[in-house]
Amino acid sequence: MDAQEPSLREQKKALARAKTLDVAHKLFREKGFEQTTLEEICSEASISKRTFFRYFRDKESLIFPNRESRLEAFRMFLQAYGDAENPFEVLRLATEVFSREYNHNFDKILAQQTLIQSSPSLRAREAEIDRDWEIEIAAAFARRSGPGRQNELWAAVAAGAVMGVVRATMRQWFAHGCREDLNALGQMAIDSLERGFPERFVPGA
Amino acid sequence: MDAQEPSLREQKKALARAKTLDVAHKLFREKGFEQTTLEEICSEASISKRTFFRYFRDKESLIFPNRESRLEAFRMFLQAYGDAENPFEVLRLATEVFSREYNHNFDKILAQQTLIQSSPSLRAREAEIDRDWEIEIAAAFARRSGPGRQNELWAAVAAGAVMGVVRATMRQWFAHGCREDLNALGQMAIDSLERGFPERFVPGA
DNA sequence: CTAGAAAGTGCCACCGGGTGGCATTTTTCG
DNA sequence: CGAAAAATGCCACCCGGTGGCACTTTCTAG
Numbered sequence: 001m002d003a004q005e006p007s008l009r010e011q012k013k014a015l016a017r018a019k020t021l022d023v024a025h026k027l028f029r030e031k032g033f034e035q036t037t038l039e040e041i042c043s044e045a046s047i048s049k050r051t052f053f054r055y056f057r058d059k060e061s062l063i064f065p066n067r068e069s070r071l072e073a074f075r076m077f078l079q080a081y082g083d084a085e086n087p088f089e090v091l092r093l094a095t096e097v098f099s100r101e102y103n104h105n106f107d108k109i110l111a112q113q114t115l116i117q118s119s120p121s122l123r124a125r126e127a128e129i130d131r132d133w134e135i136e137i138a139a140a141f142a143r144r145s146g147p148g149r150q151n152e153l154w155a156a157v158a159a160g161a162v163m164g165v166v167r168a169t170m171r172q173w174f175a176h177g178c179r180e181d182l183n184a185l186g187q188m189a190i191d192s193l194e195r196g197f198p199e200r201f202v203p204g205a
Numbered sequence: 206m207d208a209q210e211p212s213l214r215e216q217k218k219a220l221a222r223a224k225t226l227d228v229a230h231k232l233f234r235e236k237g238f239e240q241t242t243l244e245e246i247c248s249e250a251s252i253s254k255r256t257f258f259r260y261f262r263d264k265e266s267l268i269f270p271n272r273e274s275r276l277e278a279f280r281m282f283l284q285a286y287g288d289a290e291n292p293f294e295v296l297r298l299a300t301e302v303f304s305r306e307y308n309h310n311f312d313k314i315l316a317q318q319t320l321i322q323s324s325p326s327l328r329a330r331e332a333e334i335d336r337d338w339e340i341e342i343a344a345a346f347a348r349r350s351g352p353g354r355q356n357e358l359w360a361a362v363a364a365g366a367v368m369g370v371v372r373a374t375m376r377q378w379f380a381h382g383c384r385e386d387l388n389a390l391g392q393m394a395i396d397s398l399e400r401g402f403p404e405r406f407v408p409g410a
Numbered sequence: 411c412t413a414g415a416a417a418g419t420g421c422c423a424c425c426g427g428g429t430g431g432c433a434t435t436t437t438t439c440g
Numbered sequence: 441c442g443a444a445a446a447a448t449g450c451c452a453c454c455c456g457g458t459g460g461c462a463c464t465t466t467c468t469a470g
Contacts, residue, residue, distance in 0.1 A: 009437060009446075037426065048449045053428065088403060124329030134373075157373045157394050158402050164369020168339075168362045189362050196401035197363050198293060214417070214466060243456065253420045258457065411470105418465070425458080435448070440441105 017055050020045040024062045029111070033063070033119045060125040063116065071132050078140040087144055088194050091137075091162060095186035106178040113174050134163040158193075165189040222260045225250040229267045234316070238268070238324045265330040268321065276337050283345040292349055293399050296342075296367060300391035311383040318379050339368040363398075370394040 023045040027036040038059060042049050056062060074094075081090040102109055116122040138159035145151035169189045173182050228250040232241040243264060247254050261267060279299075286295040307314055321327040343364035350356035374394045378387050 007438080012437095013447085038428090039426085049428090050450070051448055054447080059427070086403060120333070121329075124326075124332065127329065127332040128325070138373075153377055153390070153393075154397075156377050157370050157397065160369040160371075160373025161366045161398065161402065162369070164365040164367070164372075165362050166365075167369075168343075168365025172358055172361050185358070188358075192359075192362060193366065193402050197366065197398050198291060212467080217465095218418085242454090254457085255421075256419055259418080264456070413470095414468095416465100416467075418463100420463075421461090423459090425456105427454105427456095429452105429454080431451090431453105433448105433450085435446105437444105437446070439444085 013055075016045070016047055016051075020047060020052065020055060021062060021065055028062075028115060033059075033115055033122060060121055063112070063122055064125060064129060067129055067132075071129075071136065074133060075136050078136060082140055082143060086194075087141060088190055090140070091190055092187060095190065096183055099181075099183035099186055102182055103178075110174065110178050130163055130167060134159050137162055161193055162190075165193060218260075221250070221252055221256075225252060225257065225260060226267060226270055233267075233320060238264075238320055238327060265326055268317070268327055269330060269334060272334055272337075276334075276341065279338060280341055283341060287345055287348060291399075292346060293395055295345070296395055297392060300395065301388055304386075304388035304391055307387055308383075315379065315383050335368055335372060339364050342367055366398055367395075370398060 020041065024036070024041045027041060027044070030036075038049060038052060041062075042052050047055075061067070077094060077097075078090060081093055084090050084093075116126055138156045141155035141158050142152055145155050166186070166189070169182075169185050173180055173185060225246065229241070229246045232246060232249070235241075243254060243257060246267075247257050252260075266272070282299060282302075283295060286298055289295050289298075321331055343361045346360035346363050347357055350360050371391070371394070374387075374390050378385055378390060
């Protein structure tokens, strides 16, 4: 009993799945998400439409293939660094990690983001994913703030604020072609959350 | 030349539209959003499916029939009170207005919200609408913060934070059966944005 | 009042994403 | 090798949504 089960079956499945993803991304690049039909993808990937839906929940999942694993990783991250002095410290750390990753291959991410923005259904899916993350953050906050309605409320609202600024920051970054320092933008956003927002409206400050 | 044009044509259209909305809401209440088919709605409202799509963009629009007008009203509101001392003052005012309205017929709103949460496509549409509002808030903020990348950035991020806490607060309110004081919750959320978030994590406070 | 333009509606065929069901093939394992 | 199990393909089908065109209703001008 060495590794789990790289049985022939699993191998073929993984291969077919990967090929489908490749084909799909190629077609999406060439003619756009909505303009590409599932049957085109399937025929080019040599699988039947029925099988496609056994590999992927829906068409949108082709764009977010590892939604689950990324969420799980984030969950782990929050759990690992969840006992910092300041609850926002872990978010700063996360910001650093993610901005590094995003900056590293920003060209791919920018292309992907352009695709997402081109289709309502993809934007919707992205919002759904953001919601997952918000729930995770809220849970992490709630873990330290403890029980009680006030604390629970605080955790939910704070998590909402966090994901709110994260979304906005990323959009701004994208809107400027990913040329700004994402980490700096992110840390600034967290600063605002910690220290309060209106400060910058005071010209004297 | 008195009023505009309550021409016979317009009257009939408005009537048919209203009837369709009524029928749809009734059916949604009875069997749920996804379980209700457009053809059922159409046949019971005595219009053809083709005509339905001349009255409404899509099925989801039946749940948010006055999306445009509400957004427009909010836009006007921001413009009217946009020159307060503190930029968050107008948000406090808006919170008061909306919480009053929501509290007034919370039963209807709760039912509607339950419906929305029952269907992914409705949640998606709601998120889209929230995004509209966020854009409006960002524009209002940008109007006072003035030009320049830093200010622009600030406006977008602040607006993201605002809608983030608004969404979270409303969800919490719904989750507790709309029994809490929505205005109080809202004002608290804005407080947090203004004064900064981590304060409540300090047990000594 | 009437004829014809204009606006609105119904109908029908069609598309694309997604599902149920079952027969057929492929893989695994005794 | 042979049978159970897993995976696939195929087909018919549902539902939301669109294009196109014929038909009916309403408006307007003479």
